[in-house]
Amino acid sequence: MSIETMMNVIESYFHTPKLPDPIHLDLAELRGGGFCPSQFYGKTRDDLDVYARYRGGHLYVKLGYEAGDDAYRDGFKILDANIGPPGDGTMSLPQFCHCTGSTVDGTVPEELGRDFHRCRDLSGATSFWGARVRYLTPKTSRKILAAWHAALPDALLVEPVRSEGTGFQGLRETTFEEARASSLWLVSGASRVRDIPICPDFYVRPKPGQLQVSLHYGLWDSSSRLxxxxxxxxxxxxxxxxxxxxxxxxxxxxATLPYEDMIMSTEFPSDHKMHQRRLTRLMERIRSMLxxxxxxxxxxxxxxxxxxxxxxxxxxxxxxxxxxxxxxxxxxxxxxxxxxxxxxxxxx
Structure with a gap:
């Protein structure tokens, strides 16, 4: 690994999904889904095996050459495309059909999976932003929090409430000086904590009209140890x-100095260019702090x-x-x- 790779201290991205050309498969059966990765298994009407995998924003679909072939092991790719943002690995059955132009018995299955809230909007109507700052000390991480506060002065800063017996209990408001959880959310467009939708897995769920910024830094949690x-x-x-x-x-x-990576991410409507400009300016501000x-x-x-x-x-x-x-x-x-x-x- 080169010094350039090891010391890639700041990286960020904007990503707006672009769907590939449809493959127009009408399948006799299709099952699968899940997350990290999502995997799908199916059969065409002429009994050809189908295998698909979605991980890291990348989707590929393989088809068996003839009946009896294992598409996963022996098939050939009929689709190979980067669709979602980096690190995304969740796709539902209906979402797979929409992304590839496929159907099952002539229709797109209904969205019935309990993990549907994990799926990102890959239609192109939503843009995604993410950033990572490496080798960051606790003192400087607090300065970055203050920069976020200056950029979104009306936003609520919230952290998860957990208990040992039952796990996630909800959210509570905190301040940039007092936050002690490794994962925080800065939410613009919410006047009260109860205006922010939650779920047990991801804590904060997307909501139209809200800009929800995820901020993760392990050393904010006082119980974390190097x-x-x-x-x-x-x-x-x-x-x-x-x-x-x-x-x-x-x-x-x-001679002890802890450091950790800080990971930040959010999503917003693709036509809201003001969010992209604001995030770009903020990353310039963060870079200037180093x-x-x-x-x-x-x-x-x-x-x-x-x-x-x-x-x-x-x-x-x-x-x-x-x-x-x-x-x-x-x-x-x-x-x-x-x-x-x-x-x-x-x-x-």
């Missing part, structure tokens, strides 16, 4: 060095620099690295025989 990674333990053993690595537990008290930093990738045993990269970095992480000569953002070993490398800011 986990020692396999890379860190093995690198210390292989190199014989007591490495100081951000994001790791069991560091000396004065500092462009020149990084180096160093072989831990030899001390040789093998690569450089300039990218935005959490200023708290940059400050932590500057406090000592052997502090690292992350470690990497390309393969079993490769040397261990670490990434850190270039020292002035």
């Amino acid at each position: 986990r020692k990674t396999w890379d860190y333990q093995t690198a210390c053993q292989d190199t014989g060095q007591a490495l100081l690595v951000a994001g790791q537990p069991d560091m000396p008290e004065d 500092q462009e930093t020149k990084l180096e990738q160093v072989e831990l045993t030899s001390g040789n620099t093998v690569a450089h990269l300039t990218c935005p970095l959490d200023p708290e992480l940059r400050k932590w690295c500057a406090q000592g000569p052997d502090r690292w953002i992350s470690l990497r070993k390309e393969n079993r025989n490769a040397p261990w490398t670490g990434i850190r800011p270039v020292r002035d």
